[in-house]
Amino acid sequence: MLPVHSIRTKLILAFVIMYSIPIAILSFSFYKDSFDLSKEQNLNTISKNLNTAESSLQSILNKAKEDLVSLSSLSSFKEYALNNNSQENVYSDDLANDLYSFLTNKKAYNNFTFIDSAGFEKIKTIYEGNKTYLIQDSDLINVYDSKYFTRLKEIASDKAYLSISETGDSISVSKLIKTAEGNFKGVISLSLKSAGILELLQMSQQSGELLILINEKGSYISQNKSGVSSVAKDFPEFVQLVKTGTKGQFYSDQLNNYITFTHANLTQFTTTSEESWVLTSVVEKDKIEKDIRDSLNKSFFYIAPLLLVVTLFAFLLSGIIAHPINHFKSTVEEILLKGNLDKKVDINSKDEIGYLAGKFNELLSRLKDYYDNLEKKVKENTFEIKKFQQAVEASSDGIIITDTDAKIIYVNPKWESITGYKLSEVHGKNPNIFKSEKTHSHVFEEMWKALKNNKDFYTDELVNKRKDGSEYSTELAVAPITESGKTLYYVGITTDITKRKEVDRMKSEFISLASHQLRTPLSAMRWFLEMLLDGDAGELSSEQRDYVSNVYQANSNMIELVNALLNVSRIESGRIIIDPIPTDLSELIKSVVNETKVKYTEKKQNIIISIHHDLPKINLDPKLIRHVFLNLITNAIKYSPERGEIHIFVSKNDKEVLVQVSDTGFGIPETEKSKVFQKFYRGSNIVKYEIEGTGLGLYLAKAIVESSKGKIWFKSEEGKGTSFWVSLPLVGMEPKQGEVTISS
Numbered sequence: 001m002l003p004v005h006s007i008r009t010k011l012i013l014a015f016v017i018m019y020s021i022p023i024a025i026l027s028f029s030f031y032k033d034s035f036d037l038s039k040e041q042n043l044n045t046i047s048k049n050l051n052t053a054e055s056s057l058q059s060i061l062n063k064a065k066e067d068l069v070s071l072s073s074l075s076s077f078k079e080y081a082l083n084n085n086s087q088e089n090v091y092s093d094d095l096a097n098d099l100y101s102f103l104t105n106k107k108a109y110n111n112f113t114f115i116d117s118a119g120f121e122k123i124k125t126i127y128e129g130n131k132t133y134l135i136q137d138s139d140l141i142n143v144y145d146s147k148y149f150t151r152l153k154e155i156a157s158d159k160a161y162l163s164i165s166e167t168g169d170s171i172s173v174s175k176l177i178k179t180a181e182g183n184f185k186g187v188i189s190l191s192l193k194s195a196g197i198l199e200l201l202q203m204s205q206q207s208g209e210l211l212i213l214i215n216e217k218g219s220y221i222s223q224n225k226s227g228v229s230s231v232a233k234d235f236p237e238f239v240q241l242v243k244t245g246t247k248g249q250f251y252s253d254q255l256n257n258y259i260t261f262t263h264a265n266l267t268q269f270t271t272t273s274e275e276s277w278v279l280t281s282v283v284e285k286d287k288i289e290k291d292i293r294d295s296l297n298k299s300f301f302y303i304a305p306l307l308l309v310v311t312l313f314a315f316l317l318s319g320i321i322a323h324p325i326n327h328f329k330s331t332v333e334e335i336l337l338k339g340n341l342d343k344k345v346d347i348n349s350k351d352e353i354g355y356l357a358g359k360f361n362e363l364l365s366r367l368k369d370y371y372d373n374l375e376k377k378v379k380e381n382t383f384e385i386k387k388f389q390q391a392v393e394a395s396s397d398g399i400i401i402t403d404t405d406a407k408i409i410y411v412n413p414k415w416e417s418i419t420g421y422k423l424s425e426v427h428g429k430n431p432n433i434f435k436s437e438k439t440h441s442h443v444f445e446e447m448w449k450a451l452k453n454n455k456d457f458y459t460d461e462l463v464n465k466r467k468d469g470s471e472y473s474t475e476l477a478v479a480p481i482t483e484s485g486k487t488l489y490y491v492g493i494t495t496d497i498t499k500r501k502e503v504d505r506m507k508s509e510f511i512s513l514a515s516h517q518l519r520t521p522l523s524a525m526r527w528f529l530e531m532l533l534d535g536d537a538g539e540l541s542s543e544q545r546d547y548v549s550n551v552y553q554a555n556s557n558m559i560e561l562v563n564a565l566l567n568v569s570r571i572e573s574g575r576i577i578i579d580p581i582p583t584d585l586s587e588l589i590k591s592v593v594n595e596t597k598v599k600y601t602e603k604k605q606n607i608i609i610s611i612h613h614d615l616p617k618i619n620l621d622p623k624l625i626r627h628v629f630l631n632l633i634t635n636a637i638k639y640s641p642e643r644g645e646i647h648i649f650v651s652k653n654d655k656e657v658l659v660q661v662s663d664t665g666f667g668i669p670e671t672e673k674s675k676v677f678q679k680f681y682r683g684s685n686i687v688k689y690e691i692e693g694t695g696l697g698l699y700l701a702k703a704i705v706e707s708s709k710g711k712i713w714f715k716s717e718e719g720k721g722t723s724f725w726v727s728l729p730l731v732g733m734e735p736k737q738g739e740v741t742i743s744s
Contacts, residue, residue: 046209050260050281053201064173064190065160072177072188074098081177081185103127110170110191117184119144152187168221169194194221209281324353398494404487406430418496420467436471438463454480473501526555578736580619586611592629596637603642611650619732624704631697632724636663659726667718677702708733
């Protein structure tokens, strides 16, 4: 038995389907065309049968008319009808015998009736049950006022009048009797049985049709109906067709029948519109179509052997095609089972299978070479990974790896030592579990902003919490690990800098104490030097004045350095007082510019100020913010050449005020831009100009701005100048309790 999903099974199915579809389409087309043709032939036969029945009906009625003429020509009847003027109804035995003989021999008529000119029935002979008898005079009636008699009197003498009884059981053919002078003497009529006529006509119908006589009045009679029935009730679709004299064949959805109409040419008869009868045949659709279907269905038995031949052909052909494929398959299974890459597919045909086998053998050779090389590289890489793992685990820094959802994947032993947590305790958790309340939120905001942009991040402002609840200061460097532009992990390296922070604190306290102790004697020295320069101790010679001036300048620089050191110490210790008040930033900046007027005037520099016209007052500590802008504007003056330009722009948006200070000075070397806000940094390109400075101003400015929840940044090009930007939130600074203020 073939596997269900084998290629040979699929080929067999493909061949069978490929040939079966055209066969099915052709068979269906043949079936439909043959069915339609056979049905059309059957319906045509029905139409011909109805035409035959129509001709038969005309013959029957014409025969009845001829028989009326024959009866009216009988001498016994003429003697009675034309010459009898008495009121008594007396007729000869010859007439009675002639009528008996006529009806008995003919057998087609129900009765014979003679009505005189006054509308009285004079003779009525009935044939029933193979017997003929006369109606007694007492049973004869007067029909003078009937529609029947009225219409009879109006017909031409060469015409006959055709009518059907109200019950529909008989059809009457009537004719006028007139004298040679044209005097009306009465009416004779012959009555035929409707059922007998329809039975006779039905014999010509060979397809099981039902013949129906219908008039325009909406009444009909049929062989299997006793009496007249309503067309509107049983055949509502017929009414309009009868009224319009329609001929032809139609299909009734309501009856599910085919209906054929014919209007007999009965010009030799006179009828009214209500008594104009139509011969109709009705045949069931299923009866017509069933025989045709049965015949055609038998023809489909001949298709089965054809399909069997197609299937056998497909089976043989698929075996030829699938043989090399099966060999290919068994070879591949052996290779997979035993891992024998030296095995080859032995197919040498010139077709696509042979080509594929050759390429597969070539692939096996390459795969074997690749596998051998891969095994060697795996051993080498395993050794390298072990070395890397040993290095990470032996690192003096704590190392943590998280996924992109910030869930911990790995921590090294040093990290466990720093935090007190084991990897099993934190695996899958967020590093927020180490977070203390002492780390400012902006640190984490800046970290995630950098990481989302695939940039490294560094901070030394973290204060974390160990497992035992104790806090420690740490520096953290985080880098995203990416592949094809997609971030896979985050790797963080952390170092416990609690002791270093403590040393820095102690150093700051020492500097603060030393600076404070130095400022008093330096201030005293400055006071005495000013007295000497003012001549309070006597007039100085020119040489003595130069010496004292140099000492005075050195003393001033020393005081400036001491004040800067004190400010740095106070800010780093967190003891600085922040006392914000509604401040007009425009006026503050203008006063700083005015304070530096002597310096930029000496260098013949031009300061251009542009301030937003609708700048609101902001809650700021004017002393701290003044120190920021004094440093930026002083630096711009100090590091710009003579006749240089300094631009100060102040603008605002919905959230912040933005201040830009730009100069046309020396600029900052590209390699030193990362050091600009570090303590004691001074550009290497300005040292040679012997420009005075402590290297602490920008460090202090950055600390003050960030404590105000603002930002400070710059752009610079060496030899062309520098621009610093400071953004301050419109909500202002938050007040802070402290112990000291900064020195100016």
